[in-house]
Amino acid sequence: MSEPKESSRRVVITGLGVISSLGLGKEAFWESLKRGVSGIREITRFEPSLNGSRLGAEVRDFNPKDFLAASKVRRLDRVSQMAAAAARLAYEDARLPDSPQEREGVGVILGSGLSGLISTESFFRSLLDLGPSGANPMLFPNTVPNAPASQIAIEMGFKGPNVTLSHKEVSGENAIAYACDLIRYGKADILLAGAVDELCQLLHFSYWRLGALSPHRRSEEEICCPFDLRRNGLILGEGAGIVVLEDASHALSRGAPLYQEVAGWGMSGSPCRVSDYEEGGEPLARAMSLALEMGGVGPEELPQISACANSSPGLDLMEVRAIQRIWGAKAGSISVSALKSMLGEFHSCGGLRVVASVLSLKHQWIPPTINYQVPDPACNLDFVPNVGRPGDFGSVLVNGSSNGGSHISLLLRRFIE
Amino acid sequence: MEKELPPTWEGDEGEIIEERQGQVMDGSLEDKQRRVLITGIGVVSALGHSKDAFWEGISGGRCGIDRVTLFDVSGYRSQYGAEVKDLEPEKQLSRRILKRMSRCDQMGFIAASEALEDSGLRWEGIDRTRFGVIVGAGAGGMSSAELFYEDYHRKGPNSAHPILIFPTPPNVVTDWIALEHDLRGPRSTVVTACSSSATSIGYAADMIRFGRTDLMLAGGSDAMCRLTFSGFNSLRALDEVPCRPFDAERKGISLGEGAAFLLLEELERAVGRRARIYGEFAGYGISCDAYHMTAPDSKGEGAVKAMTSALADARLSPEEVDYVNALGTGTQYNDLVETLAIKTVFGDKAYRLPISSTKSMVGHCLGSAGSIEAAATLLALYHQMIPPTIHYEHRDSQCDLDYVPNEARKRMVQVALSNSFAFGGNNTCIVLKRFAVEAEREEARV
Numbered sequence: 001m002s003e004p005k006e007s008s009r010r011v012v013i014t015g016l017g018v019i020s021s022l023g024l025g026k027e028a029f030w031e032s033l034k035r036g037v038s039g040i041r042e043i044t045r046f047e048p049s050l051n052g053s054r055l056g057a058e059v060r061d062f063n064p065k066d067f068l069a070a071s072k073v074r075r076l077d078r079v080s081q082m083a084a085a086a087a088r089l090a091y092e093d094a095r096l097p098d099s100p101q102e103r104e105g106v107g108v109i110l111g112s113g114l115s116g117l118i119s120t121e122s123f124f125r126s127l128l129d130l131g132p133s134g135a136n137p138m139l140f141p142n143t144v145p146n147a148p149a150s151q152i153a154i155e156m157g158f159k160g161p162n163v164t165l166s167h168k169e170v171s172g173e174n175a176i177a178y179a180c181d182l183i184r185y186g187k188a189d190i191l192l193a194g195a196v197d198e199l200c201q202l203l204h205f206s207y208w209r210l211g212a213l214s215p216h217r218r219s220e221e222e223i224c225c226p227f228d229l230r231r232n233g234l235i236l237g238e239g240a241g242i243v244v245l246e247d248a249s250h251a252l253s254r255g256a257p258l259y260q261e262v263a264g265w266g267m268s269g270s271p272c273r274v275s276d277y278e279e280g281g282e283p284l285a286r287a288m289s290l291a292l293e294m295g296g297v298g299p300e301e302l303p304q305i306s307a308c309a310n311s312s313p314g315l316d317l318m319e320v321r322a323i324q325r326i327w328g329a330k331a332g333s334i335s336v337s338a339l340k341s342m343l344g345e346f347h348s349c350g351g352l353r354v355v356a357s358v359l360s361l362k363h364q365w366i367p368p369t370i371n372y373q374v375p376d377p378a379c380n381l382d383f384v385p386n387v388g389r390p391g392d393f394g395s396v397l398v399n400g401s402s403n404g405g406s407h408i409s410l411l412l413r414r415f416i417e
Numbered sequence: 418m419e420k421e422l423p424p425t426w427e428g429d430e431g432e433i434i435e436e437r438q439g440q441v442m443d444g445s446l447e448d449k450q451r452r453v454l455i456t457g458i459g460v461v462s463a464l465g466h467s468k469d470a471f472w473e474g475i476s477g478g479r480c481g482i483d484r485v486t487l488f489d490v491s492g493y494r495s496q497y498g499a500e501v502k503d504l505e506p507e508k509q510l511s512r513r514i515l516k517r518m519s520r521c522d523q524m525g526f527i528a529a530s531e532a533l534e535d536s537g538l539r540w541e542g543i544d545r546t547r548f549g550v551i552v553g554a555g556a557g558g559m560s561s562a563e564l565f566y567e568d569y570h571r572k573g574p575n576s577a578h579p580i581l582i583f584p585t586p587p588n589v590v591t592d593w594i595a596l597e598h599d600l601r602g603p604r605s606t607v608v609t610a611c612s613s614s615a616t617s618i619g620y621a622a623d624m625i626r627f628g629r630t631d632l633m634l635a636g637g638s639d640a641m642c643r644l645t646f647s648g649f650n651s652l653r654a655l656d657e658v659p660c661r662p663f664d665a666e667r668k669g670i671s672l673g674e675g676a677a678f679l680l681l682e683e684l685e686r687a688v689g690r691r692a693r694i695y696g697e698f699a700g701y702g703i704s705c706d707a708y709h710m711t712a713p714d715s716k717g718e719g720a721v722k723a724m725t726s727a728l729a730d731a732r733l734s735p736e737e738v739d740y741v742n743a744l745g746t747g748t749q750y751n752d753l754v755e756t757l758a759i760k761t762v763f764g765d766k767a768y769r770l771p772i773s774s775t776k777s778m779v780g781h782c783l784g785s786a787g788s789i790e791a792a793a794t795l796l797a798l799y800h801q802m803i804p805p806t807i808h809y810e811h812r813d814s815q816c817d818l819d820y821v822p823n824e825a826r827k828r829m830v831q832v833a834l835s836n837s838f839a840f841g842g843n844n845t846c847i848v849l850k851r852f853a854v855e856a857e858r859e860e861a862r863v
Binding site: 161 | 492493563566574586589595599604606607610644652653703704711718842
């Protein structure tokens, strides 16, 4: 079979946009990560007391009027507002020219788990309560999952490829991987890529009914502590993390601020039950290997790892096994940090974790896995417990795994011309 | 007007394009692409539960749109929709699995399995890590989630059964297909409303073109549900009779449901195993109107860009296109804008180009529309016959192209486009072309 030659185009990150539970904008976000501050607190936006779980990583102090015109604020629901705000921050951060002509070629590839679930719920409730003629037509456009990406395009005048992907907890990683494909293979020069999701009562309740939330039993502590022996389920979060991806030569020619290169990305699947994580770690290891191979990182170079561990017993153990599969005895020398200990878990957390890894590489600083107190003998790696630290590393591997068996790994590397 | 075979099989395609466009194309990327053939098709639609029933239906101009029975539609502007009738998933799936699947998952699984079986693929020697699945979805498991929410809202949260929300996320159908067929390659789920499953096919083809995989199942599945039915009803977008695309008296869409999957296979592999080949995936283009959530921009600029970038990706010119499977939803505005966009892309040729909307027969299947229409287009290439636009009676002075009214037409089709333009201004166009092994061998010898 003929093997394709590699494309010469390289993908770099030139802008960062953040709306998160750890702050708005990349500076606030990074300060919190660096200090190991948790975004997880008592939920305030709705009453969670139906459930045993009361905690969540909510985006606080987000005033859409700081980012969008008042007319837009009215029309967009909150998830689209967060997406549009993060997109604007990323675009400005990349210092891209502010003319309509420049914007026309730009595309948006977004990941989102359930997008406008609040709008969907409101619309459906209006149907149940008032019948077909009472269903509110103003709400319906926000119920489609591609609404946030389309609203970004409308808001900013981006007429390039516009795609929304939804694949549970790897939605964000998937969006960035696809956007990288489109740039690498010459279908676009500039794409905004990332993910957005919002926390709401119905989602929180559903996760609880499906048995995924911490605490698993009433006697247990409600805590998000990836890799810790006490881990007993996830805590939900929300937010938007969007990066500007650009063809490297395009970025260099316009003198763009260069953060890092997305040097490799790998995707794999494993045949495990739709609600489960597979156990051995082989498929996630395969995704990591594909990303490392594509990025030209050999076994002697140890990347820093941004773990997908979310405090679920199965997922965290699987990830440890996957890392051990690749590096064997050397796995212990790798710094593995689980940022979901601060951000909580949500379908599109990958967007924010990629932003975090970009900043981590830039500042040569490894943010910690917080709430790590009781080591699990089965999870025996360096998890950068509780306190961040400076490091000396040239690449970061951002892992993503969803239950049901989808795995994506993205390799970020310092850009060297 | 009948047309001779276009000269695609003679001479060097690259040269033709360079001459035509008067510029030298960048040869750096195109040389590296592997080619992608379609070797299996599976369809579940209102016209039946197989690809053959689907083709028989659309080539015979049969209407699958009828009164909706899945839920109570009294009080709506329209009582019509294209439902999949007598779905019998228990023939293929155990009860244990079925109770965890939504209607969307069931239809998707059946269509994907048919595509696999249809391809005659044998599992020996197949590297399952290089075989993936990408699905375009719409409402996902909403038909189940609605039942959950109804109890949640009316009887109290704890009375709602959690198994109903299990299949809500749109990727669940993707994971079921991968699990049951043990596919270990990349997976993804595209959710761009009505263009989802056209984009999913494009993304899957890229996986093969750029060497990440050798085989992909790609398609879409979407089930009729109250959410979408009442949504389009609230926007006054439903026609009260079965939809009449491009007809002067058209008043809106008829919603449909169903699933279609294609087996995409790397060229040398497919030819090597002497697979039946429906056609070649030649390219795709994606654009965004950046205009309005529910209306296309008035000049159809986004649609034009999707078609022209798809043709550029396929390295084909508008002159080489023989058929367009239209978006053709049946709303006044969409059909007009699509007609304008086709005129912009094809110039005078637009009037000589057969264009049809298979939505007139299977309804608008939203998340799976792109894949169902890709299947229709491939079958048109394979059978050299163009399916019609039915319910076409009154000529619209502004929609004045050849919409292949009411009866299928036997005709040479070498290259065809399939348009999928969505809510939110998300446009995707895919280009499919006929593939003849002999002609390719001939070319290789030259």
